[in-house]
Amino acid sequence: MINRDKIGKRLAQLRDELACPGEDAWSQVRLAEETGLTRNVVARLEQTFSGSIEVCLTILYFYHHRGYNISWIILPDNTTVSKMALSDTTRAIDAHLVESELAEFKQMLSSEADKLLSRLTV
Numbered sequence: 110m111i112n113r114d115k116i117g118k119r120l121a122q123l124r125d126e127l128a129c130p131g132e133d134a135w136s137q138v139r140l141a142e143e144t145g146l147t148r149n150v151v152a153r154l155e156q157t158f159s160g161s162i163e164v165c166l167t168i169l170y171f172y173h174h175r176g177y178n179i180s181w182i183i184l185p186d187n188t189t190v191s192k193m194a195l196s197d198t199t200r201a202i203d204a205h206l207v208e209s210e211l212a213e214f215k216q217m218l219s220s221e222a223d224k225l226l227s228r229l230t231v
Contacts (some may be wrong), residue, residue: 112185116158119182123172124155144171 127135137151144151144167153159154168169179178194181187 110185111158111183113158114156115185116183117155119187120158120168120172121155123177123182127175140171144168 124135124137124140127140137148137155140146141148141151146154146164146167150160150164151168154164158165169182172182173179173194176193178191181190181192184190
């Protein structure tokens with residue numbers, strides 16, 4: 110079941126994140142201008158995520174094109190979902206980094222285990 114209030118709060122949170130450092134926060138008016146919606150429609154979306162399918166998709170596409178993950182916006186429990194959309198390249202880089210870090214960690218553990226074993230056998 111879709112929790113429209115929760116989605117609306119997430120949309121408002123994302124609007125607050127749109128400002129670049131040193132820039133004023135985005136108003137509903139500015140978001141309306143950028144999306145082609147009206148301020149009243151943006152306000153309604155941020156309160157109850159209600160409106161036509163076209164209006165809802167317009168705001169979702171807007172955030173998607175800004176790099177946000179639509180799943181994070183609409184899923185009831187988004188705690189395991191990244192707020193930002195990850196490209197396949199990003200995922201591959203992240204996987205390579207994790208693999209490298211785990212290999213280093215394994216090496217360190219092996220070295221430490223060898224030291225501990227040598228102390229026990231003395």
